[in-house]
Amino acid sequence: MDTGFIIEKFILVVVIFAISLVIAMYSTYAERKVAAFLQDRLGPDRAGPFGILQPLADGVKMFMKEEIIPTTSNRWLFIVGPGLALLCACIGTAVIPWGTPVLIAGKTVSLQVTDINVGVLYIFGVVSLGVYGVMIGGWASNNKYSLLSAIRAASQNISYEIAMGLSIIALLLMTNTLSLKEIVAQQHGLNWNVWYQPLGFLIFMVCSFAETNRAPFDLPECETELIGGYHTEYSSMKLGFYLFAEYINMFVSSAVMATLYFGGYNYPGMDWIAAHWGPTWAPLFGTAIFFGKIVFFIFFFMWVRWTIPRFRYDQLMNLGWKGLIPLAIANIIITGIVIAIIEKF
């Protein structure tokens, strides 16, 4: 293989990895600021101007804390759990197209690590794998609350995966491809999928809240019932890994939502920009727009968290099995009928 190609991809992977970590870091800060704003407080404001260095202080604190591994726990799995959670959160970024190819120093660079032709299914697989980190950590802690939390996480994840998959099928009926690159390319300008699949998007979004264990579906870490949930026994940076994995998951699912339904790097007037700004700056502007959409979705995650109270467990299951799944199936049937009618006439 070409060495230049490998170096190019390596740099891209490192940059994306760094960006996801930085965004996850500042999501913790943003979460506290948004919570403060919604509750009419100030939030962290001591470390640096507007408390902007707070994530660094938190990181140092996490690393400095004493590391405790309970003697009754399963030592290896206890260590593997948080690592697996973080790994599964990070590998989802590999198939997301961050922008159109950019001309850098006379060389056209693709802003997607790899364009596999089953990209959507890959994302889906990574999401379904994410629950293992929680399950293994919760079981290995050898604590009843952690175990209950792990079991909750597993059943919640499996239930909402079904509705999520069904909502994507309706989208795939329209796009005719599983490659994320092509799905984004089809949404040129303002021709976004969300106008055609509003119901599908709504189902997908609710399911991604459940898959990332975010409020109002954060039952695995429901502190009033389960102390800390699956990370009750964790301390130091292993706890930090779990918390970090949640924020990276949020970042990845925001990116996936923006890619599938909100046009990714597409925006109205992109042809004019492409004609006037040249092949280097126009794609980068598109990428900036994409990140703007992602940041909006991350904000939306936080907005919901501090607005809607937590569901009860039976409400969660009822919503998933009796609400979202029939709705998603109806969505598939309607989409199929409409496509058949359009192709006929």
Next chain:
Amino acid sequence: MSTQVFYFVATLSILFSLMVIFAKNPIHSVLYLILTFFTFTVHYVLLNAQFLAVVNFIVYMGAIMVLFLFVLMLLNLNKDTEPSKSPLIKIVGVIAGGCLIVTLIGSLKAASISSPLILKNPGLGLVENLGKELFGPFLLPFELSSLLLLAAMVGAVLLSKRDEVEA
């Protein structure tokens, strides 16, 4: 390159599947089984069957094994709760294992190194081609198997429902 990767992954497959059997703790067995399925996914990718690879990844690793793990965690099996086996079961196990070994040795003796299989259509495993095959020549078996799965699903729901009414 591809052959070396195959031998490496195949060794891992065998190693992990042996670990499934030899692990004392059932949870460890399931975790090794997950790793075994992961190596199968790599095998499918090596065979250029991308769709099968990713479906194996989602369905087996992401859903079925989660349920396995889920059930085992609820059962909370460990050495204390393991029922002691009677000598009869042990003898039956030894006989069955011996039969398996004889069969394996017999089949290994009969086997010869086959010439590598060349696929007529190497792109068959891609989503588009697979879909056309499934919904073209294989439409009837495909639909029948989906009916079978639906029947099994409805049956499972019905069985669990009846328990609820009686209780």
